[in-house]
Amino acid sequence: MSAIFDLVLGIxxxxxxxxxxxxxxxxxxxGSEFGFQLLWAIAIATLMLAxxxxxxxxxxxxxxxxxxxxxxxxxxxxxxxxxxxxxxxxDTLLLAAEIGGAAIALKLLSGVHWQWWVIPLGxxxxxxxxxxxxxxxxxxxxxxxxxxxxxxxxxxxxQPATKSLAASLVPSLPQHDPVxxxxxxxxxxxxxxxxxxxxxYSSGTLEERMAEEELWVNRATSYLGMxxxxxxxxxxLVTSAMVLQRQHIIPDSYEQAxxxxxxxxxxxxxxxxxxxxxxxxxxxxxxxxLNAGYVCAQVFGWSWGANRPRRDAARFSAAFTLVLATAxxxxxxxxxxxxxxxxxxxxxxxxxxxxxLPFLVLMNDPQYVKKHGSGPIGNVLLAVLTVLGGLLAVVVxxxxxxxx
Amino acid sequence: xxxxxxxACRSPDAEVQKHxxxxxSLRATTLSITEAWLQGQVNGTYAxxxxxxxxxxxxxxxxxxxxxxxxxxxxxxxxxAREAEAISRVIAALSQDVQSRDGVNARRxxxxxxxxxxxxx
Numbered sequence: 001m002s003a004i005f006d007l008v009l010g011i012x013x014x015x016x017x018x019x020x021x022x023x024x025x026x027x028x029x030x031g032s033e034f035g036f037q038l039l040w041a042i043a044i045a046t047l048m049l050a051x052x053x054x055x056x057x058x059x060x061x062x063x064x065x066x067x068x069x070x071x072x073x074x075x076x077x078x079x080x081x082x083x084x085x086x087x088x089x090x091d092t093l094l095l096a097a098e099i100g101g102a103a104i105a106l107k108l109l110s111g112v113h114w115q116w117w118v119i120p121l122g123x124x125x126x127x128x129x130x131x132x133x134x135x136x137x138x139x140x141x142x143x144x145x146x147x148x149x150x151x152x153x154x155x156x157x158x159q160p161a162t163k164s165l166a167a168s169l170v171p172s173l174p175q176h177d178p179v180x181x182x183x184x185x186x187x188x189x190x191x192x193x194x195x196x197x198x199x200x201y202s203s204g205t206l207e208e209r210m211a212e213e214e215l216w217v218n219r220a221t222s223y224l225g226m227x228x229x230x231x232x233x234x235x236x237l238v239t240s241a242m243v244l245q246r247q248h249i250i251p252d253s254y255e256q257a258x259x260x261x262x263x264x265x266x267x268x269x270x271x272x273x274x275x276x277x278x279x280x281x282x283x284x285x286x287x288x289x290l291n292a293g294y295v296c297a298q299v300f301g302w303s304w305g306a307n308r309p310r311r312d313a314a315r316f317s318a319a320f321t322l323v324l325a326t327a328x329x330x331x332x333x334x335x336x337x338x339x340x341x342x343x344x345x346x347x348x349x350x351x352x353x354x355x356x357l358p359f360l361v362l363m364n365d366p367q368y369v370k371k372h373g374s375g376p377i378g379n380v381l382l383a384v385l386t387v388l389g390g391l392l393a394v395v396v397x398x399x400x401x402x403x404x
Numbered sequence: 405x406x407x408x409x410x411x412a413c414r415s416p417d418a419e420v421q422k423h424x425x426x427x428x429s430l431r432a433t434t435l436s437i438t439e440a441w442l443q444g445q446v447n448g449t450y451a452x453x454x455x456x457x458x459x460x461x462x463x464x465x466x467x468x469x470x471x472x473x474x475x476x477x478x479x480x481x482x483x484x485a486r487e488a489e490a491i492s493r494v495i496a497a498l499s500q501d502v503q504s505r506d507g508v509n510a511r512r513x514x515x516x517x518x519x520x521x522x523x524x525x
Contacts, residue, residue, distance in 0.1 A: 111449035247436055250429040252461055255454035259433070262440050269440075270450045 014225025020284035021101035022191030031240030036168035045192035046230030056202035057218035068298040093344040095327035098285035100337025105278030118331040134306040141283035151235035154264040183399040190345035293320030352389035
């Protein structure tokens, strides 16, 4: 009964925690510029993420090591230094973007300039990390994040043609601006397959002490939770296509994006959009800061854990505090959160081979996964992901320059 | 990848077209925000903030279109820069209307902006 409860809670919180600044901004732009045509990119990215998240959980439940620790141990620090540095930089940029997104949500409600909200939000995130355990971060924020289901509701109320939606799940060539189309497709992948999610999930598996016998819970949570989360992202794209594209609005700011809720929610549109954006971004910010602490501690072999007393994990606590403080400085300096998001999304794609390649090795090493290896189908899929990751990494910089 | 690389080498006309699209989007945004405010679907706090943000974006586009003398010498760019300036003026006036809750004036300006709306690219 407890396992079923954990499963349902895990799925529900995965849905609530799926949508954040990156997925909202890329899906809203994709919908407003290309209608439903980029739905396939969300579908593929979600399947990629679900697969990698399931592997992260499996590896941690069996080996009792997180992804970062396993990579450090198996590949050595000379390899680890690249993904570790890149992940820290991306975490910091994305953290600044998420806090900025949450601050803009508060600006939509209060009218007070978003930069005034950066420090209070950062302090709130730090307080949650300092005083609350992993359960509050994982479940509390995930449950509040269910407000993002309003994107799915609005897409459903707008009654898109089912045939067009189904056709958009198959990749097709755009009728205009192929560079921009390719840029948005790659950005959607980058916004969805964030490296922080993999290590965060893997560390969460260890925090919750998942046993080898509970691997079915891990599989169900990752596939169902991520796929339902992907539906929320699709809700953003469909709503944007049905509302913003028809009005010829291409959202370059969250203020513009908020207009997508007006036809369905009327006078509740702005409060609901602000709640979805604010909770989604704030939840992601807390997870990002925590993950930065996890990665530092796991790579350098420090004691770590959100549930541990702070004095027993002092360097871990110092690491997440430092990363959070750095992100707050970036936010206070006034860098545009939307641009920071797109930049970190591009960087995520650029390091994708370093994120995916270790899985191919680790998931076939009995020292880490015992008898729970990937199998031929899993290996083929991982090889495809690695090649795809490599290709995306090559094209992302020119696309960012010419299509971003 | 080759197609992407070839398409990536944009001509100046394509750049101008991109700016025209952005300016049309910002004009549509201005209309949408004000109409939603006039219909009571969004409050003044949001409308004011959103109009201010749209104003900044229009100014960015105007600066981008008129960033070089040779660019501004092109008739299309010149027309776009003037169009952006006109939208900025309307947004500034609309912000005042929202602040003073002057629906009558705001409705009139929306009407003017709609009449002046060029065909969508």
